[in-house]
Amino acid sequence: xxxxxxxxxxxxxxxxxxxxxxxxxxxxxxxxxxxxxxxxxxxxxxxxxxxxxxxxxxxxxxxxxxxxxxxxxxxxxxxxxxxxxxxxxxxxxxxxxxxxxxxxxxxxxxxxxxxxxxxxxxxxxxxxxxxxxxxxxxx
Amino acid sequence: xxxxxxxxxxxxxxxxxxxxxxxxxxxxxxxxxxxxxxxxxxxxxxxxxxxxxxxxxxxxxxxxxxxxxxxxxxxxxxxxxxxxxxxxxxxxxxxxxxxxxxxxxxxxxxxxxxxxxxxxxxxxxxxxxxxxxxxxxxx
Amino acid sequence: xxxxxxxxxxxxxxxxxxxxxxxxxxxxxxxxxxxxxxxxxxxxxxxxxxxxxxxxxxxxxxxxxxxxxxxxxxxxxxxxxxxxxxxxxxxxxxxxxxxxxxxxxxxxxxxxxxxxxxxxxxxxxxxxxxxxxxxxxxx
Numbered sequence: 001x002x003x004x005x006x007x008x009x010x011x012x013x014x015x016x017x018x019x020x021x022x023x024x025x026x027x028x029x030x031x032x033x034x035x036x037x038x039x040x041x042x043x044x045x046x047x048x049x050x051x052x053x054x055x056x057x058x059x060x061x062x063x064x065x066x067x068x069x070x071x072x073x074x075x076x077x078x079x080x081x082x083x084x085x086x087x088x089x090x091x092x093x094x095x096x097x098x099x100x101x102x103x104x105x106x107x108x109x110x111x112x113x114x115x116x117x118x119x120x121x122x123x124x125x126x127x128x129x130x131x132x133x134x135x136x137x138x139x
Numbered sequence: 140x141x142x143x144x145x146x147x148x149x150x151x152x153x154x155x156x157x158x159x160x161x162x163x164x165x166x167x168x169x170x171x172x173x174x175x176x177x178x179x180x181x182x183x184x185x186x187x188x189x190x191x192x193x194x195x196x197x198x199x200x201x202x203x204x205x206x207x208x209x210x211x212x213x214x215x216x217x218x219x220x221x222x223x224x225x226x227x228x229x230x231x232x233x234x235x236x237x238x239x240x241x242x243x244x245x246x247x248x249x250x251x252x253x254x255x256x257x258x259x260x261x262x263x264x265x266x267x268x269x270x271x272x273x274x275x276x277x278x
Numbered sequence: 279x280x281x282x283x284x285x286x287x288x289x290x291x292x293x294x295x296x297x298x299x300x301x302x303x304x305x306x307x308x309x310x311x312x313x314x315x316x317x318x319x320x321x322x323x324x325x326x327x328x329x330x331x332x333x334x335x336x337x338x339x340x341x342x343x344x345x346x347x348x349x350x351x352x353x354x355x356x357x358x359x360x361x362x363x364x365x366x367x368x369x370x371x372x373x374x375x376x377x378x379x380x381x382x383x384x385x386x387x388x389x390x391x392x393x394x395x396x397x398x399x400x401x402x403x404x405x406x407x408x409x410x411x412x413x414x415x416x417x
Contacts, residue, residue: 001140001279003314003416005384036142038179038274040316042382044391046332053234054185058217058227065217066210066231071344078336078343088336092344095331099394100380102239104181104274106144111272113183116238133389135316135382137416138142138276140279175281177318177413192373193324197357197366204356205349205370241378243320243413245283250411252322255377277281277415 001139004032008041008132012048012122015073016064020055021132022118025103026110028134035108037138042100044133047090047124049097055117067093073125090123097121105138140278143171147180147271151187151261154212155203159194160271161257164242165249167273174247176277181239183272186229186263188236194256206232212264229262236260244277279417282310286319286410290326290400293351294342298333299410300396303381304388306412313386315416320378322411325368325402327375333395345371351403368401375399383416 006028010019021041029039041050053059070093077088101118103110112118122128145167149158160180168178180189192198209232216227240257242249251257261267284306288297299319307317319328331337348371355366379396381388390396400406 001142001417003279005314005382005389036144037276040380040382042380042389044389044394046330046337046391046394051234051237052185054218054230056218056221058219058221059185059230059234061217062227062231063234066235070209070348078339079332079334080336082334082336088340091332091337092340095329095337095341096344096375097235097237098329098375098379101237102179102181102241102380104144104179104272106272106274111144111181111183113185116183116185133382135384135389137315139140140281175283176415190373190376191324193357193369195357195360197355197360198324198369198373200356201366201370202373205374209348236374236376240376241318241320241380243283243318243411245413250283250320250322250413252324255322255324278279 003137006134008134010130012128012130014122014124014126014128017122018060019120020117021120025118025134029105029136032136034136034138036106038102038104040100040102040135042133047087047094048122049094049099050101050120052116052118054115087125093123142276144274147273149269151267151269153261153263153265153267155206156261157199158259159256160259164257164273168244168275171275173275173277175245177241177243179239179241179274181272186226186233187261188233188238189240189259191255191257193254226264232262281415284412286412288408290406290408292400292402292404292406295400296338297398298395299398303396307383307414310414312414312416314384316380316382318378318380318413320411325365325372326400327372327377328379328398330394330396332393365403371401
């Protein structure tokens with residue numbers, strides 16, 4: 001059993017920009033040389049998240065619309081009063097969805113479904129440079 | 140330290156059908172022979188999820204109603220245009236809730252509360268055969 | 279590779295009382311002597327949760343308001359009929375947010391962002407004594 005930590009750099013456009021990172025995560029697992037275990041993908045940020053979805057334009061647009069309904073941009077947030085920021089909705093969305101995703105893998109392959117891809121969502125209101133933590137643990 | 144991967148097969152009715160799987164997961168941990176560690180339960184699907192709840196008819200009905208409010212069935216979803224599917228709400232609910240649950244265990248027993256059970260929720264709109272991945276890691 | 283399990287006791291006020299526990303978790307990792315791996319923080323309860331947020335009064339108040347909108351207190355919940363309880367909203371919020379958080383750590387330090395703190399939220403409707411499970415796994 002061993003643990004190895006990698007990172008995946010990403011340039012995002014913000015405003016619920018979605019990046020598909022399934023292949024990047026699969027590559028990291030390959031690089032680790034670990035065959036069976038879990039991969040933890042973590043965003044060291046309070047305005048972004050990770051989840052899985054069928055990576056298809058309709059689903060992505062439906063998810064963005066759902067998040068706009070749950071926590072709309074452009075509304076009055078108490079966080080704005082603090083820093084003059086405009087990203088209160090980004091913070092509450094990220095807190096609700098949490099900053100990580102765990103996926104088991106077996107014989108070097110993640111146990112994802114055929115129509116299930118890993119996505120990173122950046123809720124911040126401007127382009128950001130992100131550095132995801134990808135930790136592989138197993139044997 | 141070691142890692143062992145099992146599966147739990149399930150037949151569901153879809154439409155937010157809820158299956159209580161606490162005992163199934165406990166059995167898998169027993170079978171693994173691992174005493175202390177984490178169990179990761181993962182659904183290889185983009186229309187279902189896992190969480191914990193007090194497994195009581197009232198709580199289950201309240202949770203279903205909440206999910207109906209957050210992402211109603213029967214509404215117009217962009218995903219429907221893609222495949223002629225009717226399960227856009229299933230996809231966004233699953234993306235919001237994520238496809239996995241992690242529970243620590245100590246001396247062979249999960250650290251669940253007395254009123255806390257593990258459930259699988261199938262958001263798809265038809266009966267499905269599911270195969271959950273249950274990975275046990277520890278020593 | 280090894281696994282060690284600790285607990286963090288907390289007295290909460292309930293009603294979405296938020297406790298910042300980043301330092302408590304960091305101390306547990308230090309005590310474990312483990313350098314690289316994951317920490318799993320788990321609440322053995324069906325009325326509380328864990329997540330990360332920028333720990334700033336505005337963000338906390340925005341998150342509480344969001345949760346009040348998603349699952350308001352004082353509404354009619356089916357769970358109330360069961361036990362005469364008044365915490366149906368606490369249960370559905372906890373099921374939606376799930377009872378755990380996983381954070382990787384490297385050289386003894388969690389890979390959190392600068393503006394990202396770990397919080398515990400107690401959704402129950404009265405003060406509670408909580409005992410969080412904190413399991414450290416790695417090498």
